[in-house]
Amino acid sequence: DSGVTQTPKHLITATGQRVTLRCSPRSGDLSVYWYQQSLDQGLQFLIQYYNGEERAKGNILERFSAQQFPDLHSELNLSSLELGDSALYFCASSVVASGGELFFGEGSRLTVL
């Protein structure tokens, strides 16, 4: 158990809909990262937050947004969903130290029908 909690584990929805994925980082970790894992694109970095502020952006679509709250949990919002958004979405957290490894949650599997 990495200590990173993600909900829901599975989500099935229709095209055009909006979903919210939730992540609770390990106790004490201030940084949260979101990744998307799909068969054709591999593991893609989406966005990083540190102590409530956006720190870095990766390949995140404009239809997607995220935030980190004062209690350090984070939410990833996916809107106007398309079939191609079907993927496994991972949250990870890390200590604030050079070379700190990321600790990953079990992921949220999104299926868009």
Next chain:
Amino acid sequence: AQSVAQPEDQVNVAEGNPLTVKCTYSVSGNPYLFWYVQYPNRGLQFLLKYITGDNLVKGSYGFEAEFNKSQTSFHLKKPSALVSDSALYFCAVRGSMDTGRRALTFGSGTRLQVQP
């Protein structure tokens, strides 16, 4: 931009034999290198990392990795493979120059299949 290459989609090895999963990287500054393992329908589990120091890094479950700066490689090794090692392995990198962005860049993954 940083990148990671895992040239083999799949590696097959017999149980008890040594295994190697290859990884090369490209990054600005000194590299911070990581290996992760993913079992079916699970998250990524951290195996080991290289930050500085000894080029041979030991990690979880008997795995080790060798950092080679001149070849920009960080191959994962294990002296004796187990069937339970069968999984998807990811190499990842971050550059020491990335003081703000601490996200890791991952390779495409290598599926390790250990035959009994």
